[in-house]
Amino acid sequence: MSGDEIRKAEEIAKRDLRACYENEGIIAGRHHFTDYWARDGLFAALGSLAIGDEEIVRKEIELFFSHQRADGLIPYRIMRGPVSIGKYLGRTTRVYENPRPTYRLRGIGAEVLDGTTLSLLILGELAERGWREASKFAKPVEKALAYLEGREKDGLLQDGLMAEWNDSTYKRGALLYSNAIYWRALGSLASLEGIGLLSRENLLAKQKFLARRIRDKLWNGRFFSDWYDWKRQDYFNSFCNLLLVAWGFTTDEEAEKILSEAEKSQISFTVENVAPWYPWWRVDVTNRIIGLPDYHNALLWWQPGIAYAVALAHEGRKSEARQQMLLMSRQALKYGGFYECYERTGLPVKRLVYKAERPFAWAAGMFLWAVD
Secondary structure (H helix, E strand, C coil): CHHHHHHHHHHHHHHHHHHCCCCCCCCCCCCCCCEEEEEEEEHHHHHHHHHHCCHHHHHHHHHHHHCCCCCCCCCCCEECCCCCHHCCCCCCCCCCCEEEEEHHHCCCCCCCCCCHHHHHHHHHHHHCCCCHHHHHHHHHHHHHHHHHCEEEEEEEEEECCCCCCCCEEEEEEEEEEHHHHHHHHHHHHHHHCCCCCCCHHHHHHHHHHHHHHHHHHCCCCCCEEEECCCCCEEEEHHHHHHHHCCCCHHHHHHHHHHHHHHHEEECCCCCCCEEECCHHHHHHHHHHCCCCCCCCCCCCEEHHHHHHHHHHHHCCCCHHHHHHHHHHHHHHHHCCCCCCCECCCCCCCCCCCCCCCCCCCCHHHHHHHCCC
C-alpha cells in the first residue's frame, strides 16, 4: 500500500511541476509566483532532470545566463510582468514583451547571490548528463566565479540583509544557505573536466577550502549554524543542514548529529524550518503588516522534509527515509497537490491577504528528486 501512495504522489508531483513549465524555463507557480525565480526553478530542475525533462532545464539555464550582468552576477528573479496587488490575488495581469531581470532584493535591496550559485550548480548537473553545449558557458562561468570571489570575506560568501530564500528575516553576513549551495556548485562544475572549462584541480581545491571555512565559522558541535555576522547565530536551519548531509558534505559524526537534531524538529509531514524560531524583531515589518509574521518561522514547508528523506537515504537509513517519503506522499494525496506552505495543522495556508501557491514547482520538483 505504501508503495502505491508514493507512486500516486509522484504522479501528482509530475503534474504540478510540468504545470510550471513555460516557454523559457520553469516558473515558481501559477497563482502569484508566476515569474522565473532562480531558487524555485533551479531547485525544481533537479526533479525535471530526475524524470528526464532535460530540455526545459537547458532552457532555464540559457535564460538565466542570457541575463548575466557584465560583472558576472546572474539574476535571482526574471519578471514576466509587473508586481501588483491583483497578481498576488491570482488575477491575470499585464505580461512584459521581454522578461526583466532582477538582481537586488525587491529591486532595490542587497544583491542576491543564489541566482548565480544555483545556475552554476545546475549547469554542472547538465554537463554530467552529457550536454555538449555546456562548454559555451566557459567565459560566463569564469565571470560568475570572479563575481562570487569578490563577495567573499575570510573565504565565505557574504550576503546582504534578507538576500536569500528566507527573505522575510533580518539576517546578513556568512549565511549557511549561500555557502552550502556555493560548495555544491564548485563540485558540480568540477565534473565538467574535458569540455574546456576551468581547471578541475583549482575548483576542487577551492571547494575544499570553502568546506574548511564553513566548519570553522558555522559548526557549533551539533549542527551548522544559520549564519555568522558579528558572531555565530546558532539557529538550526534544517533545510540547509539536511542538504549538506544529502550532498555528502558531512562526516559520519556530523551527519548523525544533524539527523538527530532534525528528528527532534519533526512535525506533521516535514521538519521545522528553523529552531528555535526567529524572534519577532527579526521578522520583516512587511510580513507582520500583511499577517504573515510566521512565514519562515512556524509555517510548514516541503523543503526540509524532502531534504530529510534524502539525507536519511544517503546515510543508509533506508526504512526511515521511506517512512518520511510516505508521510509526504500522504500529505500530497490528502490535498491533491504540492502547496507552497501549510499551517501547523497541516492545512494549506489560506489567509485574508495571502494563500499558499499551488502548483509550487520547488516542492514538486524536489519531491521527484527525492523519489529518484
